C-alpha cells in the first residue's frame with residue numbers, strides 16, 4: 169500500500185520533505201526495493217508486507233465477522249482527486265466512507281493499485297500459495313477513533329486498516345472504468361484530475377465475509393508496521409483491455425523529463441513471515457487436514473502470565489510445547505481431541521471477553537503485561553526512530569539502525585500479535601519477557617526452549633527434503649514453525665529431542 173498525499177498542500181510539504189532528504193525510491197535499480205532499508209530502516213524490519221498466503225500458515229478464526237463498509241456509494245456530485253504520484257495511480261476518498269466492523273472506526277483516505285506489465289500480467293503484492301494475480305487494489309483507512317488524520321496515524325502501530333483486493337484478468341469491470349476513463353489526464357508524475365464520485369463498493373468483490381487477516385506494514389517506504397490487513401479471498405476481474413490500459417498509460421517520470429519512464433511492475437516482493445500467522449474467516453474447501461483453528465486468547469494470556477509471574481520450572485518441564493510454534497499443535501491433536509473441540513467452541517466467547525475492557529482489566533496477566541509496558545502501548549515509529557538514531561550516534565553505531573529498530577519493535581509487536589492470535593510467540597519475545605526474572609529458572613527455560621526450537625528446525629529441515637510435494641518459497645526458512653508430522657516418523661522416540669534430555 170502507499171501512504172501518499174491527498175491535497176495539494178500536503179503534497180507540497182511532502183515534496184519539500186523529499187527534496188531535503190533526497191528521497192526518491194523506485195521499485196527497481198539503485199533506489200529499488202532491495203535498498204529501501206538504507207534510507208527507510210523499517211523496510212528491513214519487523215512485520216513487513218506483502219506476504220504469501222501459504223496454506224500451512226492459515227488458521228481459521230470463527231470470530232472474524234464479515235467486513236462492513238459505510239457510505240461507499242458516492243454521489244457523482246462528489247469530486248474526487250485522481251493522481252499519478254510516480255509510484256501508483258491514486259484516488260482520494262470521501263471522509264464519510266469507513267469500515268465499521270473492526271474494533272475501532274477506520275475512515276477511508278485513498279485507494280490505489282499495484283500491477284504488472286503488458287508482457288507480464290502479474291503484479292499483485294500478496295500472493296496465494298505463490299500465485300501472483302494480475303494486479304491488486306488497496307483501500308486505505310486510518311483509525312479515526314484514535315487519530316485526527318492519516319498523517320498522524322500512519323506511524324502508529326494501531327494506525328491503519330487496509331482492504332486488499334486481488335485483481336485477475338477476465339470479465340470487463342464497469343466500476344474500474346470510472347477510474348480508467350480519466351487515466352490519460354494523469355499520464356505523468358504529479359498530474360491530477362477531478363473525477364466524479366461513483367459506487368466504490370462495486371470495486372470490492374461480492375463476498376466481504378471471506379478474507380485473510382494479518383498484521384503487517386505499508387508496502388512502500390517508510391514501511392511502518394502499522395497496518396491491520398484484510399485481503400479478500402475472492403478476486404475481482406478487469407478485462408484484458410482494461411489491464412493493458414492501466415499497464416501502458418502511465419509514466420513514473422514528470423512531463424518535462426526528457427526520458428519518460430513507464431509506470432508498471434509497481435509491486436513489492438513478498439516479505440519474511442517471521443512468526444506471524446494468517447487468520448482466515450473461511451475454511452479451506454480442500455486440503456488434507458482442513459484448516460487449523462487458532463488457540464484461544466485465554467490460553468495465550470495464561471501463558472504470558474506464567475512467563476511473567478508463574479512457575480517457570482513447570483513450563484520448562486511439562487508445558488514447553490505451549491511455547492513452541494503452533495504448527496506443532498498437530499502433534500498433540502490426537503491426545504486432546506475433545507479438549508480441542510471444546511476449545512474452538514469456547515473461542516468465540518473468550519474472544520468477546522478479550523474485547524470487554526472491564527474483564528481485560530481484571531486479568532492478572534494483563535496487569536503485569538501492562539507493568540512491563542508491553543502490549544498495551546501504541547508504538548510511535550517516527551519518535552522511536554529519532555530516539556534510536558540519537559542513541560546510535562552517541563555510540564558511533566549509526567550503521568546498526570535497521571537491526572536496532574527491529575530489536576526495539578519486534579518483541580512488542582510479536583507479543584501484541586500473539587495475544588490477538590495473529591502470531592506465534594517468538595524466542596526473542598520470550599527472552600524479552602524473561603528479562604524481568606533474573607533467576608536460574610529463567611535461564612533454564614531459555615536453554616530448554618533454544619534447544620527445543622533448534623531441534624524443531626533440524627527435524628523440519630530433514631523432513632522438507634523428504635517431501636518434494638510440499639512447496640516452499642524463499643521465505644519459509646524465516647518461520648521455524650514446521651514440526652514433523654508423526655506419520656513421517658514411525659518411531660517418534662528416535663527424535664534427537666527425546667534422547668538429548
Ligand SMILES: *[C@@H]1O[C@H](CO)[C@@H](O)[C@H](O)[C@H]1NC(C)=O
Pocket residue numbers: 178316317319320
Ligand atoms: C493532522 O493532525 C495533527 C494533530 O492535530 C495536526 O498537527 C496536523 O497538521 C494534521 N495534518 C493534516 C495534514 O491535516
Ligand SMILES: *[C@@H]1O[C@H](CO)[C@@H](O)[C@H](O)[C@H]1NC(C)=O
Pocket residue numbers: 599611614615618
Ligand atoms: C538464551 O540462550 C541462548 C542460547 O543458549 C543465549 O545465546 C542467550 O543469550 C540466552 N538469553 C538469555 C536472556 O538468557
Ligand SMILES: [Zn+2]
Pocket residue numbers: 169170280281282306387
Ligand atoms: Zn498499496
